[in-house]
Amino acid sequence: MKKEYMAFLCIVAFLCIAALLLTGCARTPEADIVTRKNTEALTDKAAGGTENRKSLAENRKQTPEHYSWKYNNDAETLQISADADILLPECEAVPMYRLSSGGFTQEQVTGLYDYLFQGRETYRVEEGGLTKSECEKQIVRLRKQLEELEQQEQGDGQGDDDWFPDDEREYLQGILDERLAMYGDLPEVSQDKKIAVDSTLMEQTGIDEREDGRTYEETTHSLECQTDEGDSLYVESGSVDTSEFSLLSYQRPGRYTYSSGIAVPVDPGNADEKKSENLPCTYQDARALADGAVQAAGITAEITQVELLEGLAENGEDGVSSERSGMYSAFQFQYTRTFEGISVATTASEYVNEEEFSLMWPYEKLRIVVSEVGIQEMEWEAPVSVVETVEKDVPVLSFADAAAVFEELTPLSYEGKIEKLSQGETDASMDIHVDAVRLELMRVKNDGSKREGLYVPAWVFYGTESSTVYTSDSGSAEETWSETEPTPWIVLAVNAVDGTVIDQVEGY
Structure with a gap:
């Protein structure tokens, strides 16, 4: 076993060195640990076992319940620690699926529509243009902006090289002149019309001009509706190759x-103790409402994190919600999809591939907020559908081998991040902590321009990532900024089929 383990490490090290040699120029360690996956090669490999890949049943016997590990670099700028329970799925086998992100089905939308609106009439608004009172408010605001611009010119705003007051004045004055010219012809009463709608998604065809200079005809399906009580539902459902992901x-x-x-994250056991009195429902009541929405959508999912949200009170004439109430008056439930008893890896990260010719495809997210009014918010983005089962029982890498990859490559990854943050007179440090390790399914996208790929087994190391940046300009005091990424957060994910690292941003 020890020989197999050392051989496995040698293979990993060889792949890293080979990636460095093939680049032709130096790259950061972070970029070196990830290589583009060939999904067809993964499907071929999933079908056969190897000496270091075993069935889930065999892995269950060998996997420890807990994982501990520590790392500190010589420069004392990187600390990595792990104090984590290891969680295996309760299913009997780990599958591999072919997937696509092609939008919401009509059944999903109708199920949620019926659950959220409970038989109430809904409509969309066909706007009839400005009224006199609305125009008056805009005129007052524009005149105020012009006055503030003049005061700013007379003050210390003249020293800003990126500020062009003449251009801004011309822009604001142009809008003001338009509003003054149209004011006399505007109606006193709103001409908006209410058009009754139900849950039916409406087909729309449009032209999208992309970064490559070409234009594409796109077909999407959408729904926009509201009630007299003020709640609203918006659905934009695309396909695997539309420019925007579905929401x-x-x-x-x-x-x-x-x-x-x-x-603030909370445990179900103490959630009721920490919530505000302004939130009348208990944790169990709130969860039942949120779970009901998931069931209405016709999907299976599990809660990955429960949080209490602090309310924001409206402050100012424009109704901008900027004043914190100091009270945790809503529950937020974050869900992840499950398929046949195994969960899908999830992350709060908003980082996505922004390459010039790449379609934006974030990981699927589903969150529901429950307050004193019941479900106050629900957001579901980039929904995924399973197209076919590639393999029902995939032999997976042992946790020991996955941990070896983690311990070898995580320091390299975060050293690369520190190097990017540390430029000129800026220094950075990072503190990484792993608090859970799960054997789950994780998305690996296909080569190509469509939102298609595989759900592959992966050892996912969850935790927290905190960074501190120190900046010291000549002749000035040192300034410090600290940031902790939102959770759930994936520190590193190891593909349990081929032992490579799955990059969250690149999607492979």
């Missing part, structure tokens, strides 16, 4: 508005 968003007015980032 479903539901909003309902409540006492407060919420930002998903202003939250």
Whole structure:
């Protein structure tokens, strides 16, 4: 076993060195540890066993319950620690699926529509243009902006090289002149029309001009509706090759508005103790509402994280929600999809591949916010559908081998990140902690321009990532910025079929 283990490490090291030699110029360690996957090669490999890949049943016997590890670099700028429970799926075998992200089905949308609106009438608004009162507000605001611009010119704003007051004045004055000219002909009463709609997705065809200079005809299906009570549902459903990924968003007015980032994670056992009195429902009641929405969508999913959100009170004439209430008055449930008893890896990361000719394809996310009004928010983006089962029982890499990859390559990855943050008079340090390891399915995208790929077994190391940046300009005091990434956060994911690292940003 030890010989097999050392041989496995040698293979990993050889692949890293080979990647460095083939580049022709130096690259950061972070880039060197990831290579583009050939999904067809993965499907071929999934069918056969090797000495270092075993069935889930065999891995269950060999996998420890807990994992601990520590690393500190010589420069004392990188700390990595692991104190994590290892969680295996409760299913009998680990599958591999072929998948696509082709939008929402009509059944999913109708199920959620019926659950959220509960028989209430919905409509879309056909806008009839500005009214006199709306135009008056815009005129007042534009005049105020012009006054502030003049005051700024007389103050210290003249020293900003990127500020062009004449251009800004011309722009604002042009809009003001338009509003003054149209004011006399505007109606006193709104001409907006309510058009009754149901849950039916409407087909739309448009032209999209992409970065490669070509134009493409795209067909999407959408729904936009609201009620007299103020709640609304918006659905934009594309295909595997439309320019934008699919999105479903539901909003309902409540006492407060919420930002998903202003939250504290809680355990079900102490959630009721930490919530505000303004939130009348218990954790169990809130979860039942959220779970009901998932069931209405006709999917299976499990909660990955529960948080309490701090309410934001409206402040100012424009109704901008910027004043924090100091009270945790809503539950936020983050879900991940499950297929035949095994969960899909999930992340709160918003980083995506932004290459010039690449379609944006974030990992699927589903979150539901429950407040005193019931479900106040629901967002579901980039939904995935399983197209076929490639293999029902995939032999997977042992945890020991996955941990070896983690311990070998995680320091390289984060040294690369520190190097990118440390430029000129800027220095950086990072603190990485792993608090859970799960054997799950993770998306690997195909080579090509469509949102298609595989769900492959992966050992996913979850935790936290905190970075601190120190900047010291000549003759000035040192400034420090610290940031912790939102959770759930994937520190590293090891493909349990071929032992390579799955890059969250690149998607392979």
